[in-house]
Structures are given as structure tokens and as C-alpha cells.
Amino acid sequence: MDTPRFDTLRLDGVSRSFGEQNALQGLDLTINRGEFVALLGPSGCGKSTALNCIAGLLPLTGGSIWLDDQRIDGLPPERRGFGMVFQNYALFPHMTISANVGFGLQMRKVGKAEVARRVADALRMVQLEDQAAKYPGQLSGGQQQRVAIARAIVLEPPLVVMDEPLSNLDAKLRLEMRMEIRRLHQALGLTTLYVTHDQEEALSLADRLVVLRHGLVQQIGSPEELYTEPVNQYVANFMGYRNMLTLDVEAGGAGTPAGGTVRLTGSGVHLTGCVREALGGGPAVAAIRPDDISVGGAPENGIDVLVEVVEYHGRELAVQGRRPDGGTIHFRTDRPLKPGEPVTLTVSTDRVLVFSGSTAAVPEPVGVAA
Amino acid sequence: MTATVTAPTGASPARRDHQRPALRHRLAERGIDRTLVLLVPGVLFIVLLFVYPFLYGLQLSFQPQSGGGFLANYKAFFADPYQRNTIWLTLRLGLPAAVLNVVVSVPIAYAMRGAFRGKRTLTTLLVLPITLGTVLTADGLLNYLGPNGWFNRVLTGLHIVDQPVTLIHNYTGVFLSLIITGFPFAFLLTSSYLSGIDPSLDRAAATLGAPALQRFSKITLPLLMPGLAVTFCLSFVLAFSVFPSAQLVGNPSGSTHVISIAAYHAAFDQFDYSMGSAVAMIMAVVMLVIIGLVLAGRSRLYVGSTSGGKG
Numbered sequence: 001m002d003t004p005r006f007d008t009l010r011l012d013g014v015s016r017s018f019g020e021q022n023a024l025q026g027l028d029l030t031i032n033r034g035e036f037v038a039l040l041g042p043s044g045c046g047k048s049t050a051l052n053c054i055a056g057l058l059p060l061t062g063g064s065i066w067l068d069d070q071r072i073d074g075l076p077p078e079r080r081g082f083g084m085v086f087q088n089y090a091l092f093p094h095m096t097i098s099a100n101v102g103f104g105l106q107m108r109k110v111g112k113a114e115v116a117r118r119v120a121d122a123l124r125m126v127q128l129e130d131q132a133a134k135y136p137g138q139l140s141g142g143q144q145q146r147v148a149i150a151r152a153i154v155l156e157p158p159l160v161v162m163d164e165p166l167s168n169l170d171a172k173l174r175l176e177m178r179m180e181i182r183r184l185h186q187a188l189g190l191t192t193l194y195v196t197h198d199q200e201e202a203l204s205l206a207d208r209l210v211v212l213r214h215g216l217v218q219q220i221g222s223p224e225e226l227y228t229e230p231v232n233q234y235v236a237n238f239m240g241y242r243n244m245l246t247l248d249v250e251a252g253g254a255g256t257p258a259g260g261t262v263r264l265t266g267s268g269v270h271l272t273g274c275v276r277e278a279l280g281g282g283p284a285v286a287a288i289r290p291d292d293i294s295v296g297g298a299p300e301n302g303i304d305v306l307v308e309v310v311e312y313h314g315r316e317l318a319v320q321g322r323r324p325d326g327g328t329i330h331f332r333t334d335r336p337l338k339p340g341e342p343v344t345l346t347v348s349t350d351r352v353l354v355f356s357g358s359t360a361a362v363p364e365p366v367g368v369a370a
Numbered sequence: 371m372t373a374t375v376t377a378p379t380g381a382s383p384a385r386r387d388h389q390r391p392a393l394r395h396r397l398a399e400r401g402i403d404r405t406l407v408l409l410v411p412g413v414l415f416i417v418l419l420f421v422y423p424f425l426y427g428l429q430l431s432f433q434p435q436s437g438g439g440f441l442a443n444y445k446a447f448f449a450d451p452y453q454r455n456t457i458w459l460t461l462r463l464g465l466p467a468a469v470l471n472v473v474v475s476v477p478i479a480y481a482m483r484g485a486f487r488g489k490r491t492l493t494t495l496l497v498l499p500i501t502l503g504t505v506l507t508a509d510g511l512l513n514y515l516g517p518n519g520w521f522n523r524v525l526t527g528l529h530i531v532d533q534p535v536t537l538i539h540n541y542t543g544v545f546l547s548l549i550i551t552g553f554p555f556a557f558l559l560t561s562s563y564l565s566g567i568d569p570s571l572d573r574a575a576a577t578l579g580a581p582a583l584q585r586f587s588k589i590t591l592p593l594l595m596p597g598l599a600v601t602f603c604l605s606f607v608l609a610f611s612v613f614p615s616a617q618l619v620g621n622p623s624g625s626t627h628v629i630s631i632a633a634y635h636a637a638f639d640q641f642d643y644s645m646g647s648a649v650a651m652i653m654a655v656v657m658l659v660i661i662g663l664v665l666a667g668r669s670r671l672y673v674g675s676t677s678g679g680k681g
Contacts, residue, residue: 057573077576089679090574094592094672103588104578137675144679151578168679 006067006158007033009054009191014073015062016049016215023049024215026063031159031193036185038194038206040238046215047195048163054193055161056080067158078107083152083190085162089144091136097147098123098132104155122154125184142173149181153190162194166201178204199238203227211235232277233285233355241287242330245269246358254281262354267325271301273352285355290318292351293331295343301352305329307341321345431648443648453649456629457656463541463616463628464609465660467548471556471605472598479561480586483569493561500554507550508618512538515546543619544626548609556605563597564590568677593676599668603661610657629653 014027024046031037039047052058054065056077065073072080083104091100098119105115123129126146136144145165152160165181166174182205185192196202202209203223211218211226211234219231230236237244247264249256256262260275264286271286305321308328319337321329331345390396397403434442447453478496482489499507515521515537522534537543567590575585613630620626629649637646 055577057576076581077573078579078581080577081579082577084574084577086570086574086678088568088570088677090568090570091678092571092575092589093675093677103575103580107579107584135674136679141679148679151574155578 008066008068009159010066011050011054011063012066013063014050014053014060014065016046016053016058017061022215024053024212027210027212027217029210029217029220031191033191034189036192036194036205036207038196038202038209039212040196040199040202040209041212042197042238044214045212047197047212049215050212051161051163051193051195054159055082055084081155081157083155083157083160085145085148085152085160085165087164087167089136089148089168091144091147091151093136095135096132097128097134097136097139100136100147101151101154104151108155118154122150125153125187126150126180141169142177145169145177146180149184153184153188156188156190158191160190160192162192164196165194166196166198174201181205199240211238229276230287230353233287233357236276236287236353236355239289241289241353243286243288243290243293245271245286245288245327246283247271247286249279249284253284254279261349264354267327268323269303269325271303271347271352272349273301273354274350276353277355279354279356282356283358285357287353287355288329288347288351290330290332293329293333293345293347295331295333295335295337295345297346300349301347303329303345303347305343305345307337307339307343310337310339427647427650430644431651433644434648435642435644443645444652446645447648447652452627453632456627456632456649457652459626460610460612460628460630460653461656461660463544463548463612463626464606467545467552467609468556468602468606470549471552471609472560472602475553475557475560475601476594476598479557479564480590482561483564496557497554499550500558502551504547504551504614505618507547508615511543511547511550511619515543538619540621541625544612544616547615547619548612551615552605552608555608556601559601559604560594560598563594563601566597566676567593571678574678592672595671596668596673599664599671603664606660606664607657610660611653629656 009031011027011029011031014024015022016024027046027050029037039050041047049058053060053073056072056075056079060073063073064071092103095103098116101122102115102119105118110118119132120129123132126149128143128146128150131139131143131147136147139147145168148165152162162181166177169177178201181192181194184190185205194202194205203226206223208220208222209226210220213234219226219235221229226235227239230239230241233244245264245267247266247269250263250265253262253264256275256279258275258278261272262275262279262284264271264273264284266283273286303323305323307319308322309320311318313332316332316334317337318330318332321331321343323329329345337343394403431443432440434440434446436442438445482492502510513519517534517536521537522531525531526534537546571589571593572585575589580588611630612628613634616622616626616628616631620628622631630653633646633649633653636642636649
């Protein structure tokens, strides 16, 4: 079945449970044609489940999937016609590269001459035209991943789903392939759903991000929205708000609605921040990104620290400072700081995001550059 | 003073080491190191229990008891149609039995490759006959399929047949016995080969539009074929050396006068060990020819990795 071009792919309350365990709960998402959407979350958050449900490799236990006004969640994968790129590439080891790329076309009974032409085009697209006669085992990891991408895009599918395609590559190759995927998306305008646990990858690739936790959507938004305005501690933690301070709300601050300003205190620190999540009576968490902290400057939101660890990152230094009460603060600076040096850090009020609760509720930090 | 005397003599071996690495390092470069000592018991075992008896039998077969040149046993075997025919009779049993065992094991193993409730119980049931041994299987067949066994009583009781069908003491009996004892073996081997094939390949083929039958014939089967060739060889060797069931549920002096019975007769009924060895050697050659042909065919297949990439 050749799926015609579509305008929207709509997930309506898509759920999947394994026995008692809900891997995915009521995912509502509409993907527009040409859009690049990333599902983001740590392992076990339900992102791969969502992907497999959409590709048809896993039946749903609730909800429905619509391609415009055609319901497709009952179709087997071979009749959905979505291209899929697997984490382990899943190239057919007994077929040449061109046979791998041509496999889907062959299944669609496309004529020999056209298969050859389209395979050649796809391989040129991923810059592997000279490897066509080789077998997957003779190619490097990055080349194999490119073949897997070519194999998925040669069908010009209405949707390409990618399951952590870069996680098996080394850091340098990962950056290259990331560019490559973005370039292919721009060149071909393919609607793409991309699953990853790497926030940097998701931010740099996607037009829209979906952050999942325990099978529940936490936030859907543009990279900029998620980066600057995470809706809760979990998303903030995922988006690189490395400094999470559990503090007490100063008198009169309890009950401040989202959007308001509040003063927090505790552990020898006084901070004024923006409330992102309506505060209850209990403690609050101030989330600050290392890049938003500056050394010296205006006296607002001053934190005194002793420089403890300094990492050289080229233009900048990544520094860990220790507060008088023993807690740590991570920040970045271009000043040549030395361990043992006392400094006063400042951060502007609108870059201190305040969430209700304490850091105990935040999941363990996620390994990003695995 | 002593230091100045010993210094040159101490330096000369050092210089030699520098020119040529130590013997231990040179051996290690060729993959020879002390862990090879672990091979000794195994090699000794094989030499004592296989290589020596084999070579002994080989030379014995060239020393005919009745004289007449060193090939006399072989000439006698091939001159006598009753003897000669044992090769054909054994192949006629062994080849179809091995083929059937392998062919039947593929769909069953394929259907059982995923996880499902009761998988372990089903596997146990399928593999159980391997624990019974040929004699017990033969005994069961005699009781179950004999003229007064359940099977025939049901058939005659339902008036499907008038006379009991003869299923034992002939080719059919031995063939059934070979299937019962050989299938579990083929099934276990096929299952393990199948489980070595990356399941994401099947999923990838599905997303590329291949329906189940195409996925099997284009992806799974080509990757499984080398394993099936080996499974066939082992199944064939088992079936070709059939002896107890040919004796117990077959017609050992007629349609199931297989080659191992011929060897047994020569050695232990006629006490012609030399002739017995010659028949055993002929048996070995026939098996090697079949295995050689199958493995030659296998080498023309794709025999590389069955994974889809890095994982």
C-alpha cells in the first residue's frame, strides 16, 4: 500500500500497558506534515513504546492513531508504510547495501529500473554511492546508520520514525550524523518522529519536543519553550537546570500563582525567582542553569561560593563552587578562576525558576553524553 | 671493583634481549601460550578413544581373515548384492528421516521463537523423546502400533480398515522411530540457530512493507540456511547409524537390513572382525560423502553475522 501524502498524524489517547505496568498513558499528539518531532526522556519513560505503537510493531491497549481521517492503529506495520530507523540499524546482513536499500521498493513491486534509480539517488543522498555493492558487515557504524536512513527514506514514507539512531555512534560521528539527519530533513521535508534520551540531540534537531516520564507527557513545546520555560522540575532537570536548591518560601510567598515573583531562603542563600508552578505551603525548588549564572555583577541574588573544581571547556570554564553550607553550585564563566578562590555569583530574577516541592521528588540526573 | 667486572657480563644478555624478543613473546605472537596446556586432556581423550580405535579398525579392515589381498573385504562387500544393498537401504531410511526432521522443526521453531505462556512446557514436551532412548521408543511403538495395539484397534473398531495395518517390523516402524528420536534434536538445534537471528531484522522488514511470508523467505530463511545444513548433517549421522530400532521395530534381515546391522553380523555373528571393520569404514565413507556434499553446498550460502549491526 502506498500511503498518500497526509497533513496530520494524530495520536489520540494512545496507551500501552504490559500487564499491570502502564508504559504509555494517554499520549495525545498531532504531528503536522513536514514537522520534526522528538520524543525525549530517560530509558523506561515510554518513548520507545510510543514509537513502536506508531510504527505498528506493538498493538495499542488504548486510544487510536489517525492519518488525517483514516484510522491506522489496526494496520500491521507492513501496511502503514512508515520508514523506520532502528537503534541497532537492523540492516539485512546477507544483502548488499543496494539490496538493503531496494528491499522496500521491491516489496512494493516497483520496476527494476526504477528501483535501481531510486536506490542510487538515496545512496547519493547519504553519500554512500561507492559502497553499493558491499555488505553491511564491511561498513563502519556511521556508514551502516546512513544505509539504514537511506533504506527508510527511499520509500518517501509519509512518516519516518527513528529510534535513538545515534546512540551507538561515538561522540564525533554522532555530531556529524546529527547534522546529516537535520540536512536530510530540510532537503526532503520528511515528517520525522525521533526518539532520544539526549536533550542536546532533541533540542538541536526537533521543531517540537515531547518530554515523557513514566509514560506520561510532561511538556510539549518548541526547543526554546522547553529550554527557557520548563513546566516542572522534571523537565527543568532534563533541560540542563543543573542547580536545584530546595529552599523555604519566605513569609507571604505561599500560594503565589505561576508567573509571580517570590523570595526564597535557606541554607544561607536568599534568592528571588519566578514562580513556574503554583506554590503550596511547603518548600520550593529553585532551578538555575549553569550558563545563567555570572560572576560578580549586580548584587541581586548573590551567592557566595568557594571555587572547588574547574573544567576547561575552551572559551569557557565549567566550575563547581561550594557554598558555605556545604551545597554545590555549578556555573560557567570566561574568567580564569582558580580552585580555592572565593567568588560571589549572581543570577537575574527571571532566570531563577521556582517549582513547588523539594529536590527529593526529582529523578536522578540523566546521563546525557553516554 | 667487582661491579666493574660484572657490569659487561650483565650487559651482554641484555643486549641480546634487545635484538631478539624472548622465546615466550615470540610464541605468544603466534598464539601459543600456557593456556594451551588445557587442551592436553581433551586431545589425549580423543586420541585414545577415537583416533586410535579408528586407525586400528582401518588397518584391521585391510587384513582380511580369509586372505586374498588387502582389499578382499571391500571386494567381498561390493560383490554381494545383499551386503551392497545395505548402503541403499540405510540411505533410504536416513536421508528422508533427516530431511523430514529438519523441515518439520523449522516451522515449529519459527512459531515458537517469541515469548508466550506455556512455552517452557511445550518445549519440554517436544524435547522429551530425546530422553527416552531408542529402546524405550521401540517398545512403545511395538505396543502402540502393533497388530493388537491401540492404533489398530481404533482403526478396526471404527471400521476404517478390515485388517490391522502393518506399521512395525518394516520400514515404516524404523522410520517412525527415527522421527521420534531425531526430531527433538533437530528442533533444539534449529531453535538455537533461530534465536541467534536478530529479531529487529524481521521488524525492519515489516516496516519496509514485507508481509510475514516474505519476511520468512527473504530474511529469516537465508540467515537460517547454514544452520539448517549443519542440523541436517547431524540429524543424518544419527539416522544413518540406526541400529537398535532397525533391529527391534524393523525387519533386520529384509527391508531394514541397515549397514550397521551388516557390520554387527560380520563382527559378532561371524567373528570376522576384519570384515566388520571394513563395513564400518564403508559406513564412515558414505556419511562423509553426504556431509561433504551438504557442507560444500553450505559454503555457497551467506554464512556471516546474523545481527543487524551494532547492538
